[in-house]
Amino acid sequence: MKNFRILSLILTFAFVLILAACGGSIGESTSSNGGEADSGLEGSSDSTSGETQSVVLTTAGTSGTFYAVGAAFTQIVNNNSNVLDVTNQASGGSVENVRLIDNKEVAFAMLGGDSAVDAYNGKREFEGEPRKDELKGLFSMYSQPLNLVALADSGIKSFSDLEGKKVAVGAPGSGSEVKSQITLESLGLPYDSGVKQQYLSFSEAADGMKDGQIDAAFVWAGVPTPAVQDLAAIRDIVVIPFTDEEVEKVNAAQEAIYGETIPGGTYDGVDEDIQTLAVNTQVVAGADVDEEIVYEFVKQIFDHIDDVHAAHNSMKEMTLESAPKNVIELHPGAKKYFEEKGVLSQ
The missing domain is CATH 3.40.190.10 (Periplasmic binding protein-like II)
Known part of the structure; x- marks a missing residue:
């Protein structure tokens, strides 16, 4: 009986240790900052800090091509980047996406080229509200x-x-x-x-x-x-x-x-x-999104361009050479990447 009690005490102590160990891992985040920051970012805004930066890419309705392409971008970046974690968010489309950028609810957005140009210049549905200082381009995608x-x-x-x-x-x-x-x-x-x-x-x-x-x-x-x-x-x-x-x-x-x-x-x-x-179609970002975050996002997409092409038939149009063309003024992070690749004049 005495041996049995000792064995029971040992098993109970071991079980408590296991529960404690499991409890420490539940709910842990890749970022030490769980609050939401500006521009759709979570975690530290310093991309050299070693923390994973969580960002939101807003696309369009779930039955459209934008959402499918956004899902592919998200998977490619998340599978290959050690410092960036992207969430693909559905939306009402290009006009709403500009407003989400305005409100700093998202970092990146997909837009039809007409909406990108009109928002940048303050025309039509964006009449009188030019965003030349607030909205920057990352790359063009497809027709x-x-x-x-x-x-x-x-x-x-x-x-x-x-x-x-x-x-x-x-x-x-x-x-x-x-x-x-x-x-x-x-x-x-x-x-x-x-x-x-x-x-x-x-x-x-x-x-x-x-x-x-x-x-x-x-x-x-x-x-x-x-x-x-x-x-x-x-x-x-x-x-x-x-x-x-x-x-x-x-x-x-x-x-x-x-x-x-x-x-x-x-x-x-x-x-x-x-x-x-x-x-x-264009991918854009808020002008205040950190340059290194934008650089990392663009780099992962174009360093894995074959995976992008395989994700959706329309994406076969997108190439490294065509990407910085027919897009609103480039964000410094995107410009840095395309200059490194020699597709922009230095």
């Missing part, structure tokens, strides 16, 4: 074509056929909605009376078309776009083409919008090439 989608049995075969129809123009206040409005009005369909606009995200628009609640949808996103793929797998669709004249009129209204081609076979049942509209 963001307009997938102007309708059901094959809707009778909509050209842009003019949209008149009077229920048309999804994008989430309210998003960059997609702004581009849709510019397109409609420059081609003679007044925004408030030419169509019955529906303020829907890409996934909501696809669901509405499946149910027959809307007739067509403006989907500005890299191809193939998941929401359109999903719709095409269930219903027969058409992607509405634009004539040369229509492309020229929209470009005259917004120079950041240009002509683009969606290759035949991108979506089930759409076998021919489709001439459409597009803008480029």
Whole structure:
């Protein structure tokens, strides 16, 4: 009996030690500072301190290309960097992303090229609020074509056929909605009376078309776009083409919008090439984000460019050489990386 009591005491003491050891590891963070700092950063702002810097990259709705690409960027950086930890955050799109940068809720954001240029210069939805000192570019990514989608049995075969129809123009206040409005009005369909606009995200628009609640949808996103793929797998669709004249009129209204081609076979049942509209896409940062944090983010993306290309078909457009072109003024951290790689003049 005495031996049994001694053994019980030994086992109990060992169990307490194990619990104490486990308790010390639960909830430990890679950063010693759990509070939120400016510019969407957590932890120390000194990238040489040895602490992991937590940053937020805001993208767009979960059914769009931005979110998928953001997830790839996040995984690539987090798998390869010892000093940076990135979170991919969904949002309402480009316009909201600029506001998130303004409010220092995020460090990095994806924008349509038109929204980036307009925010930088203080035009259109950002009228009178130029951000030349607050917003800086990191790199350009890929073209963001307009997938102007309708059901094959809707009778909509050209842009003019949209008149009077229920048309999804994008989430309210998003960059997609702004581009849709510019397109409609420059081609003679007044925004408030030419169509019955529906303020829907890409996934909501696809669901509405499946149910027959809307007739067509403006989907500005890299191809193939998941929401359109999903719709095409269930219903027969058409992607509405634009004539040369229509492309020229929209470009005259917004120079950041240009002509683009969606290759035949991108979506089930759409076998021919489709001439459409597009803008480029850019990753930007708040000007106050630490130079070394930006450098590390850009470095991990382009040092692993093959992984980026494998992540999404649209990303094959992005190269080291093209990345610093057609983007707003570069952040010093991005500029440092591209100068090191010899793709910017010293």
